[in-house]
Amino acid sequence: MHKASSLRQALLAGNKRKKDVAHDILNGIKDKKKFWMIGFGLSGLLLLAGGYCLYRTWWDGIGMWGENKSINWAWDITNFVWWIGIGHAGTLISAILLLCRAKWRTSINRSAEAMTHCAVSCSSFYILAHLGRPWLFYWVFPIPNTYGDLWVNFNSPLVWDAFAILTYLLVSMLYWYLGLIPDLAQLREMSSGFKKRMYKILSLNWENSTWQWRRYESIMLTIAGLATALVISVHSIVAMDFATSILKGWHSTFFPPYFVIGAILSGFAMVLTLLIPLRKLLNLEDYITVRHIENMNKLVILTSGLIGISYFIEIFKAWYIGKLDGFMMFYRMGGDYATFFYLMLLFNALLPQLLWFKSLRRNLMFSFCLSLLVNIGMWLERFVIIVTTLSRGYLPSSWALFFPSMYDVGVFIFSIGLFFFLFLLFIRYVPVVTMWEVKEMIETPVNNTSREQSKAQEKGVESH
Template identity: 55%
Template structure:
């Protein structure tokens, strides 16, 4: 072949490069390393935007609703909720499972996608990790509040006490205490370790003495040396390895709250994978909801691109399909088992007094997410925003349907009842959103919401052969 002969299109390496060029880049625009750092660090170091302050005041006002509800709850007792002898779990455990599920997407994006070397995670992992911590904080409200006498919460832990009371380690509720607390601890450490290089960047760019001291302490003396990077990458890999089984185990253990019981509608072996898929489903929906707003509010459309949003929508339709399969399999198992009580529980869900909740669940979790099979829908900002909200509405109804419809008509028809929430059920759950959004708004304002060091690694400037790839692709065409 002569020196001037054109390159052949069927060259395998060249074909791969050309195919990659057809994909939307992970970072759009003409940002170099410096401008990318300026854009993300500028959110933390710039003056407070007025729109952010308005949203923060709104979130704090909702948080006050939660505080007032909890104060009244502690002073009066859980009788202020709509619970009764038959339905002794309702909005409290529904809210707990809902918020634990929301927290799954962050660790999945950070840990599992990191281990699988999925580079599209880099722009959204930081915010998703923070969302995990805040969601677990919201979930922690419910088991503590449900104790009634929360000043005895320390009895849950195996510590010596004067009455020789010990936790019942056979109870799945106690398994929750250890699973969720371990998940929260590892997720917080994982999030903080990933923040260290970017905290040092903020420290070096800070113009006030207070910020220099605060970020200097938080960055743990980071200088960006080769030794620091080696230790950082090892620690990040270790935490990713620890977090990966936690993603699967935490919601599996939460599902044991129901699956190890003998209540019809709960006693089923499909609950662990079903709950894990549902948690990832709702968690990714919440990430989409938040990222649609955040990228627009802070001008990060070039970093959090349509490719990131579309990939998350693909995960939503995949996990939504798993959840729909689980719904169908539950009905099949009830029929195939020949157990009359089990069959009645599912007929009651579909046709009974709570049929409206069941069909709301099916519509939001099974039907609407299937629209993401169409590229025009999963790349439409209004469509994905609406569907992501519907998914979380549906996932709340899923937990409500599982809990309440299995309890309100038990083995004794004389004890059948209809659960109606009181204003305190509603205000406690509504107020938990105030806690979540208050923490999230503080995070996006005072900490780098995008992992600067990781995003730089997927930019065109980080590819030493980027310009050659373009030339080769041009000759190949």
């Protein structure tokens, strides 16, 4: 009994009551509307600045990007894989924590899932950006009787990415929307007029009955299991884009688990980057507590250790095989991009080990700065993997160095603006914290009576 009570206090500060939850979570953005307007305006400026570069790219051709005869798509595929890694991690984090019955997921799951949709939108945008003719995007889908005898090239990684991302986006949106239904029903009761009608439609006639809750929990667990398997398979497909090539440094069966581990690390880092400022700006310190930050930091330690082991395996494999793989690894460690390689090791594998100290795990400023460095480190990892391999091909005559053009950088700025534009819309119109799960934590009896037993008793009373 005492253990359950202390856990509740660690995850929900301020001795909250059920009626306080909706007021605190929904009024946070109203009290900080000025902050939201400033952030929304800045993201709009990023979209405008990057949009000009995107316009020039589509109008004048993909040659506006800093490419040469041997290093193709270097900057843009780096950004695509970085965004897709962040996007895959959000739903994976929420789904795995749900399957593990982790109570502390309550305050982070919705933001993590929203981060997924924003990041996947940015990665999907990169597919459209490098098509050259974005208005023909549907050509990547094998639609019968549309192109006559023309079918897509199923050997192209572009087709794999289109299938994988679309499937993942649909499942993650379904998972996110189902989690919203009880909160939408509560917003329906708190609204009037047009908003009430819209919330009534979106809440799918949710009545908060015991029968609905029983079915609801079953379908959420089922979709969480499907989403977990889907995330691993989809990001493995992204990794196989590299692994199925014959280029040295890429042709390895080790890439799928390597990429999945990196995606989870970058996802937790991005969640920390977003939630640490939000808890202060939206007055959510009682709901996103230091305990939540500490638990996420513990998982950062775990995934950072795994990514460090992955780096060691990759270096050992290159040394053991020797020849071209060894040459490529020695080039990464001592060549033109060696600085990026060592920064990658520092940010992703070494600095997160400082979180073994409890005082640093619970230090919000340190956690925020470290999460930024991990995000940078994961971007550097993608850059090192892609650019070093392409800059040292099989023929010395094709060796070159890569320098991004202003249009490369501008399109990346556009994607950052798009991410924050979408995320700010999310926090403006959707509760950042899952209200019904917080209320469930408040009303859960401290004794050993399970939720299923409580609902069975409620059903018996209703039937009586």
